[in-house]
Amino acid sequence: MTVRTREIRPGDPSYHPPLPELPPTHEPVSWIRDGDGLVGWGELDRVHTSGPARFAEADRWWRSMRARMGIDDEVRIAGTGPVAFASLSFDADPGTSVITIPRVVVGQRNGVRWITTVGDYEPESAPPIRRPGTIRYGDGHVASTAYRAAVAESVRRMREPGGASKIVLAHDLLAATSRPLDSRFLLRNLATRHPNCWTFAVDGLVGATPELLLRREGSDVHSQVLAGTTWPRDSTDAELLAKELLSSAKNQREHVHAVNSLATSLRPFCEELSVSDAPEVLRLRNVMHLASTVSGRLERSGDAESTLLRLVGAVHPTAAVGGTPTEQAVRLIGELEGMDRGRYAGPVGWVDGADNGEFGIALRCARIEDPGGTDRASTLRLFAGCGIVADSDPDEETAEAQAKLLPIREALEGLR
Numbered sequence: 460m461t462v463r464t465r466e467i468r469p470g471d472p473s474y475h476p477p478l479p480e481l482p483p484t485h486e487p488v489s490w491i492r493d494g495d496g497l498v499g500w501g502e503l504d505r506v507h508t509s510g511p512a513r514f515a516e517a518d519r520w521w522r523s524m525r526a527r528m529g530i531d532d533e534v535r536i537a538g539t540g541p542v543a544f545a546s547l548s549f550d551a552d553p554g555t556s557v558i559t560i561p562r563v564v565v566g567q568r569n570g571v572r573w574i575t576t577v578g579d580y581e582p583e584s585a586p587p588i589r590r591p592g593t594i595r596y597g598d599g600h601v602a603s604t605a606y607r608a609a610v611a612e613s614v615r616r617m618r619e620p621g622g623a624s625k626i627v628l629a630h631d632l633l634a635a636t637s638r639p640l641d642s643r644f645l646l647r648n649l650a651t652r653h654p655n656c657w658t659f660a661v662d663g664l665v666g667a668t669p670e671l672l673l674r675r676e677g678s679d680v681h682s683q684v685l686a687g688t689t690w691p692r693d694s695t696d697a698e699l700l701a702k703e704l705l706s707s708a709k710n711q712r713e714h715v716h717a718v719n720s721l722a723t724s725l726r727p728f729c730e731e732l733s734v735s736d737a738p739e740v741l742r743l744r745n746v747m748h749l750a751s752t753v754s755g756r757l758e759r760s761g762d763a764e765s766t767l768l769r770l771v772g773a774v775h776p777t778a779a780v781g782g783t784p785t786e787q788a789v790r791l792i793g794e795l796e797g798m799d800r801g802r803y804a805g806p807v808g809w810v811d812g813a814d815n816g817e818f819g820i821a822l823r824c825a826r827i828e829d830p831g832g833t834d835r836a837s838t839l840r841l842f843a844g845c846g847i848v849a850d851s852d853p854d855e856e857t858a859e860a861q862a863k864l865l866p867i868r869e870a871l872e873g874l875r
């Protein structure tokens with residue numbers, strides 16, 4: 460099996476279109492930010508994994524597949540040669556994770572565009588992107604009222620002696636389209652409207668996440684941790700909002716838990732690890748977050764324990780999506796939230812043959828529950844959550860979750 464990467468040069472018909480417009484299928488895989496990234500289609504092979512060993516099993520499978528591939532790569536940068544996309548469940552149980560190898564990947568980075576193909580490849584032209592028609596919304600497993608109640612209960616528990624310091628609770632919203640969904644429609648709208656997020660799609664999970672869990676390039680690792688959120692209300696000036704966020708003790712507390720959890724779990728793998736001095740404000744279209752960067756150099760980058768998928772497994776779940784202490788928080792999420800998160804809030808991203816890659820946290824996303832068909836519309840489940848601390852206000856957190864649902868709702872409704 461030979462994997463071939465060739466540069467696509469200016470003048471080639473596939474040099475100019477934005478990445479989401481290239482796939483000739485309605486369900487491509489994707490990872491795009493600021494116009495750069497990867498899209499893929501056609502499936503060579505996939506595996507599903509589950510349980511606590513889901514990361515290690517996905518890793519083992521990817522290494523065995525790679526070992527069977529001959530590589531002919533004329534570009535030779537991160538993301539060229541063989542590439543797999545993966546989306547892993549939030550929880551060990553329940554939850555099914557997937558890792559898949561596309562037959563065709565088109566990538567772009569710093570003005571260089573390339574195509575990678577596995578085996579024989581017949582170019583196909585992409586059919587026009589379909590619109591999903593009108594969208595109807597309905598309550599999911601955790602409606603807003605139930606969410607507010609869960610937040611109030613978690614606050615009560617956190618105030619008890621021995622209570623957790625932080626718990627991230629989420630809720631869901633159902634959406635039904637009137638015509639079958641074309642994932643490229645969501646990808647195009649998200650990538651255009653949220654260029655500073657990573658627009659992803661893997662096996663029916665589609666979204667634009669602002670949170671980079673782990674990037675690996677050679678022996679360097681990098682993460683952007685988010686926690687602590689505000690959003691525009693009435694006519695609040697953006698500068699003022701950013702200042703208020705930076706000086707909010709409650710948001711700073713939420714943030715510190717998330718940064719510490721990532722740094723603590725990554726440190727044992729690194730000979731050097733640094734955390735930015737103080738959080739900055741990341742401004743997105745609908746919300747603002749406190750953001751910190753964590754950068755490290757791996758101690759034994761060739762080690763089987765330090766592969767990207769293993770590292771991702773070691774740092775997940777950070778307190779940005781789980782809580783502190785992790786085990787207590789995850790148990791409470793199961794009890795108070797009571798829904799199956801599936802792959803929402805789990806790691807999603809790609810890994811290449813040299814073990815370079817990027818994984819984000821699957822936030823601001825929808826899971827396609829029924830893709831529909833020529834004669835059937837589609838249904839999706841949208842997710843959003845918030846970090847809760849002992850002084851959280853249930854009404855505020857419920858409103859915050861609504862603000863976090865906006866990007867995926869707007870994409871579905873056609874805004875770009």
Ligand SMILES: C=C(O[C@@H]1C=C(C(=O)O)C=C[C@H]1O)C(=O)O
Binds near residue numbers: 780846
């Ligand atoms: C859980 C979500 O977002 C996370 C929670 C945040 C918070 O509570 O401030 C901020 C960013 C994310 O780490 C989500 O978007 O669903």
